Amino acid sequence: MEMARKPLFFLMGLQGADQSVxxxxxxxxxxxxKIVVFDLVFSPNVSPKLYDPKRYSRFSSYAEDLVCILxxxxxxxxxxxxHSMSAMIGSIAATKRPELFQxxxxxxxxxxxxxxxxxxxxGGFERSYLDMVFNNIAHNFSGWVRDFAPKAIGGNDTTAIHEFERSLGRMK
Structure with missing residues (x-):
């Protein structure tokens, strides 16, 4: 298949991870x-200087970034x-600019x-559970990473778990 004729397959980085996933x-x-991978602005690979907490408090700002890239x-x-947050970002972007998405x-x-x-x-989570998770992230980040990574990956693929742990660990 000729490269020029290949459809574009766009992979958004995951929350807590980078495009290497x-x-x-x-x-x-x-x-x-044709493959394009992209890291969200809070990815460990992106300069923290680019992250504006006020701007990126809304999914629509991430969707604007996606549209700009396309x-x-x-x-x-x-x-x-x-996946997850990136699913919502893609949904918003496709609503605003449907011609960009097949x-x-x-x-x-x-x-x-x-x-x-x-x-x-x-939505999937009770407030008390999320408060506990946020508390663990704030007060025992490395412990939370070790606990969360295997749950997020599922199964017993230790290589994938360790890769995700490394990526999560770089977020702090």
Whole structure:
């Protein structure tokens, strides 16, 4: 397949990780697609000077960054893969600029991860659990990384777990 004719496959970095999380898939995907990987602004690979807490307190700001990248690459159709927060970013970007996206592959996305009892909204997490997680991150970051990485990866792939631990550990 000629490179110019290959569809663009866009992989967004994961929250807490960088674009290297995709390195096992890229060789296979590259046979059929042009691949673009991108790190979110709070990724360990991105200069902290670029992160503006006020600007990036909304998914829409990340979606604007995504649209800007696709515009800079002169993309008119892409296959976008987003997980969790990146799924929501892709959804917002595709709503604003649908011509940039041929397909969205969205994994574990939610507009709000917090359950809201009175509204009968199930986002996945209770406030008390999230408060505990945030407390662990703030007061025992390395312990939280060691505990969270195997749960996030699932299974017993120690190489993948250690890679994710290293990436998470660089966030602090």
């Amino acid at each position: 995709w390195h096992y898939l890229i060789p296979y995907l590259a046979c059929y697609f 515009d800079q690459l002169h993309v008119n159709k892409s296959i976008y893969v987003g 397909h969205l592959i969205l994994l574990s996305g939610s507009p709000r991860y917090l359950n809201v009892e009175g509204e009968k909204y199930y």
